[in-house]
Structure formats: structure tokens, C-alpha cells
Amino acid sequence: MADVAEKAGVSRALVSIVFRNQPGAGQETRDRVLRVAEEIGYRPDNAARLLARGRSRTLGVLFTVHQPFQADLVEGIYPEAERYGYEVLLSATAPGRDEGQAVEALLAHRCEALILLGPLSDPDRLDALGRRAVAVSVGRRVRDASLDSVYSADNKGVRQAMDHLAELGHRSITHVDGGRDPGSAERRRAYRAAMRRHGLETEARVIPGSHTEDAGIEAGRLLLAERDAGTPLPTAILASNDRCAMGLLMAFARAGVDVPGEVSVVGYDDSHLSHLMPVALTTVRQDAVLMAEQAVRFAVDRLDDATIGVREAVIDPKLVVRDTSGPPAFR
Structure with a gap:
């Protein structure tokens, strides 16, 4: 911001006002500050600003790379998270990288809540995770654990x-x-x-x-x-x-x-x-979209109110008949 202020001929405080879209700067000044910022490639560090307020507004998503249905879930998580004003950070399990490592990476990046797609960890570990952080299990019902669940019937x-x-x-x-x-x-x-x-x-x-x-x-x-x-x-x-x-x-x-x-x-x-x-x-x-939306809502609701009890959302599936099923052949 100091570089922008110097080149635009204004104070650093005025640059801050412009990027926070607060009153106190005329339109001509705003335009000049934004033009200079574009010229020198400056972007406000929103993550740093949020962390200074004690928030990251980031949802961490644990997933497995080679599961297409989980990719569909991720696709549904992004727009719903954006609707609530949250960013999404992904962390994948892979050979040599288990769920514990993937989860710790998300927590290290200060994700406020975790959405776990098809978690394989035992219930005790998931319960312990739910006590450490806001967490939602998607695709698996976890009984008697301190985390919400969204799954299909x-x-x-x-x-x-x-x-x-x-x-x-x-x-x-x-x-x-x-x-x-x-x-x-x-x-x-x-x-x-x-x-x-x-x-x-x-x-x-x-x-x-x-x-x-x-x-x-x-x-x-x-x-x-x-x-x-x-x-x-x-x-x-x-x-x-x-x-x-x-x-x-x-x-x-x-x-x-x-x-x-x-x-x-x-x-x-x-x-x-x-x-x-x-x-x-x-x-x-x-319904990947509905499951994803419900998972985000559960996470955001609990971030807003930590006193909410453990909840479950059970989504009804539906058979889709295509070309690989037909009457049995006579034998």
C-alpha cells in the first residue's frame, strides 16, 4: 500500500480507505489509486486482513483425488461457500498422505471449518476432530461423534x-x-x-x-x-x-x-x-449439489452458533434407468 500511495501521491491511510470501499475519498482519487494499483500489480491481502480480525472465512475440504463423485461434491461446495462469503481450500488424501496429514494441513492454514468427503478414519478419531474444530462428514454417517453428517439414504x-x-x-x-x-x-x-x-x-x-x-x-x-x-x-x-x-x-x-x-x-x-x-x-x-449445499450450511451455522447440537441430513437418492439394465435372457 505504501508503494501505491507514493505513486498515486496520496497517503497510505487514503489507499486503505479506497480498498476497504469506505467513505473519505473522492471518485477521482479512488480511480487514480485503483489505476496505480493495477499498474504495479498490487492486490489487497484479504486473508491477512481477515486473520487480523481473528477470522479466515475459509472452509477446508478433505477429498480423495480419484473419486469422481467427490469431485462433483467439490463442484457444489464452491458456489454455496461463496454465497456465504467463504473461500474454499482443498486438501487431498493420496498414497503416502493419509487423512490425518490432509486434515492437519487444512487446520495449519487456519480453516475455520472442515468438510470431510467420505472420511475413512475411525469414529473415535472423527469424534476427537469434531471436538477440536467445526467439522461435517459427507457421505458417511458417524454415530455418537461430535460432528454433523450429510449422507444419502x-x-x-x-x-x-x-x-x-x-x-x-x-x-x-x-x-x-x-x-x-x-x-x-x-x-x-x-x-x-x-x-x-x-x-x-x-x-x-x-x-x-x-x-x-x-x-x-x-x-x-x-x-x-x-x-x-x-x-x-x-x-x-x-x-x-x-x-x-x-x-x-x-x-x-x-x-x-x-x-x-x-x-x-x-x-x-x-x-x-x-x-x-x-x-x-x-x-x-x-444429489451431489444438495449434499454439498447442506454440508456448507451445517458448517456455517455452527460457526455462527457453537451451541447447536449435532445434526444429520439424510438425502433421498433416485434410481436413474439407462442402457445397462434390461430383462434377463432366457437360459
Whole structure:
């Protein structure tokens, strides 16, 4: 500001008034100060100004780089944070960089609240984090912890997918689960419950997996090897998420298996990935924008009032029927 003041021929205090848009400077002076600032490349350090007031007005977001649905959530967080006057700072987990490191980086940058996308940490660690800072878990319900949660009603989403497959006539329906990934336990339970409800308990099968393409490819290879050994393929597969479904589609395409002619495949998330596949994926849509908006509101509300009790927002999912599901072939 001293450089701007010297070149514009005004006091530093007057430069401060102009950049804070406060009364006390004429329009001609304002224009001259702003023109000089532009010429020398000066920008007000809003972060420093906020920190001087004891605020950063920054929301930290923990995410995983290779999860497309989390990218959709991040995309929804930005406009809602901006609407409340907050900046967003991202910190990713990666090989060699666990959630603890990613979270500590956000806190070190003085983020006022944390939005955790699909956190994998155990409940005790998340509870401890919620006591240290304002935090919101997205995509995972964390029971008895000191942080708010925003998640999808996975039981309803799986029920819609399973009802769709049963109504098409499928009886041999396999589930490739998500292992320890967020939402997997709920989806696994909902799958087993739906098979019982449709009288298909004896047909139920869960193949261990994860929320990755590799898990889908491995499950596809397993089923193809069993087919080659004399065990028929299931007529339908419910994948743990869209990435897993994409892996299944890749494995089947390489083996010449027709989807949905021989096997129907249903994903979960309706991430942008599901629209990029050669065959449009039938999947369960989680409303990323609504979940993101709710997470930001929870964080901002708690920053404004620390006495608010722990809250949960459960968002209803919706089945989106596309090209990878159809009636079973006659055998």
C-alpha cells in the first residue's frame, strides 16, 4: 500500500480507505489509486486482513483425488461457500498422505471449518476432530461423534435398484461391495434385505470389492472364470459405485459379454463418470449439489452458533434407468 500511495501521491491511510470501499475519498482519487494499483500489480491481502480480525472465512475440504463423485461434491461446495462469503481450500488424501496429514494441513492454514468427503478414519478419531474444530462428514454417517453428517439414504437407493432388477425378472443378482469404503456397509445390508424381501435369499452373493475400477475388473474376471468352469454368470450385478460398475463393464467388454443382453449392471452415485461411458450406466443418483449445499450450511451455522447440537441430513437418492439394465435372457 505504501508503494501505491507514493505513486498515486496520496497517503497510505487514503489507499486503505479506497480498498476497504469506505467513505473519505473522492471518485477521482479512488480511480487514480485503483489505476496505480493495477499498474504495479498490487492486490489487497484479504486473508491477512481477515486473520487480523481473528477470522479466515475459509472452509477446508478433505477429498480423495480419484473419486469422481467427490469431485462433483467439490463442484457444489464452491458456489454455496461463496454465497456465504467463504473461500474454499482443498486438501487431498493420496498414497503416502493419509487423512490425518490432509486434515492437519487444512487446520495449519487456519480453516475455520472442515468438510470431510467420505472420511475413512475411525469414529473415535472423527469424534476427537469434531471436538477440536467445526467439522461435517459427507457421505458417511458417524454415530455418537461430535460432528454433523450429510449422507444419502443408501437403503432406499439400493431398494430402488433391486426392485428395478426384480421387476425386470432377475433372480440371480450379485452384489460387488465396497469393502470399508463409505456407505458400503449400508448398501451391503440393503442388498441382503432386498434379496430376502423378493424371496431370493438362496441366490444372494456378495463379492468383496471397493469403490474402484480395479475392484470391478477383478470381480468381472472372477465371474468369467467361474463361467468358464461351468457356473453361469449372474443375470444382474449391483456394483458398489459407478467406478466399480465401470470396471465390470470393461471386464465384460473384453470378454465379449453383452450388457445388458447377458448381464445387467447397475452402479451407484450417478457421478459424471456414468455419463461418459460408451454404454450409459443405470445407476442410483446421489444429489451431489444438495449434499454439498447442506454440508456448507451445517458448517456455517455452527460457526455462527457453537451451541447447536449435532445434526444429520439424510438425502433421498433416485434410481436413474439407462442402457445397462434390461430383462434377463432366457437360459
